[in-house]
Amino acid sequence: MKLRTHLNKIWAFSTRSTLVNRRNVFAIFEMVFWPLIGVFSVGLLTRFLSLSGETVSFILIGAVTMNTVQIAQLDLSYALLYSVWSKSLKHEFIAPVRLFHILVGSGLVGLVRGLLVFVIMGGLSVYFFDMDLGRPGPAGLIFFLLGIFLNAAIIGALVLSLVLRFGQRAEVAAWAFSYLMLLLCGLYYPVSVLPQGVQFLAQLIPLTYFLDYFRHFYGFPLTSSHPLLYGFSQTVVYLFVSYGLVALSLRSAYQRGILLRLSD
Amino acid sequence: MQLAISAQGIGKGFRTGLWGPVKPVLRQVDLTVAPGAIFGVLGPNGAGKTTLISILATLLLPDTGRAKVLGLDVVREAARLKERINLAASGAHFLWCMTVSDSLRFYGRLYGLGGRALTNKVEKLLDLFGLAEHRAVTFERLSTGLKQRLALAKALINDPELLFLDEPTSGLDQEMAQHIREEILRLNRETGVTMLLTTHNLREAEMLCTEVAFLKGGQLISEGRIPDLQRRLGLGDHLSLIFKDSPAPLDYGRLPGVLRYTVQDSRVDLVLDRVDERLPAILEAVYLMGKKLTKVVVKPVDLEEIYHEITHSPE
Numbered sequence: 001m002k003l004r005t006h007l008n009k010i011w012a013f014s015t016r017s018t019l020v021n022r023r024n025v026f027a028i029f030e031m032v033f034w035p036l037i038g039v040f041s042v043g044l045l046t047r048f049l050s051l052s053g054e055t056v057s058f059i060l061i062g063a064v065t066m067n068t069v070q071i072a073q074l075d076l077s078y079a080l081l082y083s084v085w086s087k088s089l090k091h092e093f094i095a096p097v098r099l100f101h102i103l104v105g106s107g108l109v110g111l112v113r114g115l116l117v118f119v120i121m122g123g124l125s126v127y128f129f130d131m132d133l134g135r136p137g138p139a140g141l142i143f144f145l146l147g148i149f150l151n152a153a154i155i156g157a158l159v160l161s162l163v164l165r166f167g168q169r170a171e172v173a174a175w176a177f178s179y180l181m182l183l184l185c186g187l188y189y190p191v192s193v194l195p196q197g198v199q200f201l202a203q204l205i206p207l208t209y210f211l212d213y214f215r216h217f218y219g220f221p222l223t224s225s226h227p228l229l230y231g232f233s234q235t236v237v238y239l240f241v242s243y244g245l246v247a248l249s250l251r252s253a254y255q256r257g258i259l260l261r262l263s264d
Numbered sequence: 265m266q267l268a269i270s271a272q273g274i275g276k277g278f279r280t281g282l283w284g285p286v287k288p289v290l291r292q293v294d295l296t297v298a299p300g301a302i303f304g305v306l307g308p309n310g311a312g313k314t315t316l317i318s319i320l321a322t323l324l325l326p327d328t329g330r331a332k333v334l335g336l337d338v339v340r341e342a343a344r345l346k347e348r349i350n351l352a353a354s355g356a357h358f359l360w361c362m363t364v365s366d367s368l369r370f371y372g373r374l375y376g377l378g379g380r381a382l383t384n385k386v387e388k389l390l391d392l393f394g395l396a397e398h399r400a401v402t403f404e405r406l407s408t409g410l411k412q413r414l415a416l417a418k419a420l421i422n423d424p425e426l427l428f429l430d431e432p433t434s435g436l437d438q439e440m441a442q443h444i445r446e447e448i449l450r451l452n453r454e455t456g457v458t459m460l461l462t463t464h465n466l467r468e469a470e471m472l473c474t475e476v477a478f479l480k481g482g483q484l485i486s487e488g489r490i491p492d493l494q495r496r497l498g499l500g501d502h503l504s505l506i507f508k509d510s511p512a513p514l515d516y517g518r519l520p521g522v523l524r525y526t527v528q529d530s531r532v533d534l535v536l537d538r539v540d541e542r543l544p545a546i547l548e549a550v551y552l553m554g555k556k557l558t559k560v561v562v563k564p565v566d567l568e569e570i571y572h573e574i575t576h577s578p579e
Contacts, residue, residue, distance in 0.1 A: 005376030012373030015366075016359065023402075067494040086403075087357035090323050091418065095374035200427040255325045257278060260318055262355070 009097055013099050015143065017075045020082060021113070030074070031113060035067045035121045042188075043129040057218045062187035064121040065211060067153045070178050072114025076156025080108035080163045081171060083262075090263040099246055103160075104146025107153055114149060136217035143228055147210035149237045154206075157242035164249035165261050181205055187210075191223060206234040266335050268458040269297035269320060273329035289315045291328070291482045297475070302452050302459045304468070304473035306571060310527060311479040313462040314430060319461065321351050321428045323471050334425055347375070350424040354431035358416035360404040364395050367403060368421060374533055375422040389417040395445070409440040416447065427433055427451075429461035433468060445471055466568045478574045486574050491538075495567045500524075501539035504561040505532045505550065512553035520545050 019165070021027040042063040048057040079102050083089040125131040136144065155178050163169035183196065185207040191199055202208045209231030211223060216222045224230055252257050271380040274293040277286040290312045291387055297303045305313045317322040320333055322342040324450050331338045358367045368386045372378075377385060390396040393413040398406065406414065412432070419427055432448065433441035445468060452459055470490065477487040486493055493498070500523045505511070507530045516525040516532060521542035525534045536542050539562055550557060 002376075006379065008373045008376050008378035008382075011378070012370050015373070016362070018372055019366060020359070020361055052292070081460045086359040088359060089319075091351065091358070091371065092374065094321055094323055094346060094349070095371065096343055096376075097374050098343075202558050251401075254323070257315075257318070258553055259323055260314070262351075 001252040006101065008103040010105040010244045013102050014108050015077060016082065017079070017106050017109035017150060020078075021075075021109070031071060032116055032120065035071075035117050036124070038067045039121050039124045043125065047131070053130065053132075054219045058130055058215055058220060059188050060125045060129060061211065061214060061218075064118060065148055065207070066115045066182050066187055067121055068118045069148055069155070069182065069207070070109045072149055072152035073159070073178055075106045075110035075113060076103065076153060077159035077163075079103070079156075080160055081168070084168055085165060087263050089259050090132045097141065099243070102234075103153075103157065103243070104248075107156065110152060110156065111149055113229050114152060115145075115248075118145065130149060132218075136214060140217055144210055145213040147213075147228075147231050147235065148207065150232075150239065151181075151207045151210070152178075154235070154238045154242050157206070157239075157246050161242065161245040161249040164246070164253045164258060165184050167258065181207060184208075190220070204234070206231045206238065209234070265301070267305075267332075268294050268299040268301065269295060269331070269333050269460065271295040271320065271329065271331035274316065274319060275310075275328035276324065276326050276330055277320060289363060290319075290326075293479075293482075293484045295477060295487065296419075297458060297460060300452070300456045301474045302428065302448070302461065302472050304476040305460065305462045305471040305479060306464075306469055307479035312482040313406065313479055314436050314548055316413060316479065317430055317462055317496075319427050321349060322346055323351075338520075339481060347422065348424060349426045350419040350422055351428040351430065352412075352419035352432055352435035353429075354412075356411040358403045358411075358414065358418070361402055362480050363400050363402050364406070364410075365390070365399040367414060371418045372421045377421070385421060392420075393417040396475040407577075409436055412436055412440070412444060416444065420451070423455075424457060426458045426460070429459055431462055431464065433463075433465065441465075441468070448472055453460050464524045466571055478571070480574065490570065493570050498537040500537050501565050502561075502563040503534045503536055503539050503546070503557075504563075505525060505534070505546075505557055506561070507532075508556040508558050510555075512550045512555035514553060514578060519549060561572060 011144050039060070042059055043056070046059055051059070077088035081087070124132045126133050159170060159177060184194070184202045186194070186202060187203045190204045191208055191212075194202055209227040212223050213231065216227075272294050274290055274295075275288065276290040277288040279286050291313075295316075298429060304364050305316060307313050319326045320331055320338060322345055322504060325339060333345055334348050338345060359370075362370065365386060368389060372382045373384055374413070378487050393416060394412060395410065396419060397412055403411065403414070416432070419429075429448065433444050436444065447473060448459065449458060461472065469534065473490075475487070476493070478485050510530060511527055511532050516522055516527070516534060519534075519542075521537040523535045523537060525532060536548070541573055543562065
C-alpha cells in the first residue's frame with residue numbers, strides 16, 4: 001500500500017479527534033480548567049506549607065505530569081469510544097483500516113493536546129510559583145516528555161483493548177488506569193514512602209523512572225542507577241505488549257461479534 | 265463467470281453469558297450471488313440475517329465454512345476485500361458532532377482518499393444524494409431521512425463493487441423509503457454494483473431483488489428467483505373470473521396450468537402456474553362456452569405468500 005494511502009487513513013483519525021475536541025466545549029474545559037485547578041491547588045498548598053523551592057518543584061512536576069499524561073492518553077482511549085458512543089464502529093471496521101492507523105492518528109492529537117497542557121501548566125508554575133522548568137535543559141526536557149507521552153500511549157492502548165472486550169463499560173478505565181499508575185509511580189512523593197510491597201510495583205512502572213530522572217535535576221538523589229535505560233526499556237516492552245493486547249482484543253471482537261453489538 | 269458471493273457451510277454461534285453454552289445462530293448456510301444482482305436475504309427476527317451479512321462483510325468471523333466475496337476469502341483476504349465492499353445499515357449512526365461533509369471526508373480518508381480526489385468524490389456524493397445544502401449540518405441535527413441518505417452516500421465513497429444493505433429503509437416514512445429504493449435501483453442499473461440486502465419489507469424485496477433467500481432458525485431454507493420459488497413451493501398466481509350470471513360449465517381443474525380452483529355463485533377463483541402464459545387459453549375456453557364475463561382479476565403470487573409458506577412450514 002502506498003505511503004500516501006496510509007497517511008490519509010492516519011489523518012482520518014487525527015482530524016476526527018480534532019473535530020470532536022474543537023466542537024466539544026467540555027474538551028476545551030478538560031484541557032484548560034483541570035490543569036489550572038491542578039497547578040493552583042497544589043501550588044497554593046506548597047505555599048501554605050512553606051516548602052523549599054526544590055520541594056515545590058518536586059510536587060509541581062508531579063501535578064504537571066499527571067495532567068499531561070491524563071490528557072495525552074485520552075484521545076487514544078477515546079479513539080474507539082467515539083465510535084462506540086456514536087454506534088458507528090462497524091462502519092470504521094468495514095473499511096480497510098489497521099490498528100496502527102487508529103493508534104497513530106488519535107495518538108498524534110493526544111500528543112499535541114498533552115504538549116499544550118504541559119506548556120500551560122509549566123508556564124503557570126514558572127510564573128506563579130517560581131519553578132525553574134528550564135533547569136533540566138533541552139535534552140532533559142525532551143527525554144522526560146518522550147517518556148511521559150509513550151506512557152500515555154501505553155495507557156491509551158490498554159484502554160482500547162478493554163473497550164474492545166467490554167465496550168462502554170471500559171470508559172471508566174480510561175481514567176482509572178492512569179490514576180492507579182500515577183498513584184504508584186510517586187507523583188507527589190518519593191517512591192520510598194510507599195509500603196515495601198507497593199514499591200516493587202512502582203519499579204514496574206516506567207513513569208517512576210522518568211519522574212526520578214527529571215527530579216534529579218532539582219537536587220533529588222536518583223533512586224535507580226540508570227533511570228532512562230530502565231524507563232525506556234520497560235516502555236518498549238509495554239508498548240509491544242499493549243499493542244499485542246489490542247490486536248488480540250480486536251481479533252476476539254471479530255470472533256465474538258462485539259463490533260456488531262457495540263454498533264447496535 | 266466469477267460469483268459475487270459464494271459461501272459454503274457457514275456456521276456461527278454465540279456463547280450465552282460468560283460460561284454458558286454456545287447458541288447456534290447460523291447453521292450450514294450455502295449461498296451464491298451472481299455479479300450485478302440485487303439479492304435479498306429475508307427471514308423473521310432472529311433468523312440470522314444480520315449475522316450472515318456481517319460474516320460476508322468481514323465484520324464477523326465464521327465458526328465453520330468458507331465464503332468468498334468478489335473472489336476473495338472473507339477471513340484470510342479480508343484486508344483486500346474491505347477495499348472493494350461497503351455497508352449501509354438501518355438507523356444510520358455516525359459521530360454526532362461531525363457535519364455531513366466531515367463524515368464523508370472521514371470515511372473517504374479511511375479508504376485512502378485524500379486531496380483533490382477526496383474533495384471531488386465528496387462533492388459528487390453530496391449532489392447525488394441531495395445533501396449539498398445540508399453539508400454543514402452536524403449529524404445529530406439531521407432528519408432520519410437525511411441520515412439514511414448520508415449512510416448511502418457513505419457506502420459509495422469507495423466505489424464498491426459489492427454493497428451490503430442492512431434494512432436500508434427501516435424507520436423511514438413511505439415517501440423517503442420509496443425514494444431510497446429508487447436510488448438503490450438506479451445505482452444498480454447505472455453502476456452494476458452487486459447488492460446484498462436484508463429486509464423485513466416484502467414489498468421492498470419484491471421491488472428490488474432479482475433473487476431472494478429465506479433464512480429461518482439460522483438455516484437457509486429456500487433460495488432463488490421469485491417465480492422459481494413460487495413454482496418450487498407449488499404456489500400460483502391468482503385469477504378471478506366473475507360472470508354476468510352463472511359460471512361457464514367448464515372442468516376448470518383440467519384447464520392448462522390450473523393448480524386448484526373454487527366456484528362460488530357467479531365467481532370462479534383459480535390458482536395458476538404462470539397466469540400471464542395461461543390467461544389467453546382460459547379466456548378463449550370461457551368465450552367458446554358463450555358465457556359473458558363482467559370482470560377478470562389477475563393477481564400474481566407475491567413474496568408475502570412465499571414468505572408465509574416458507575416461514576410457517578415446519579423446520
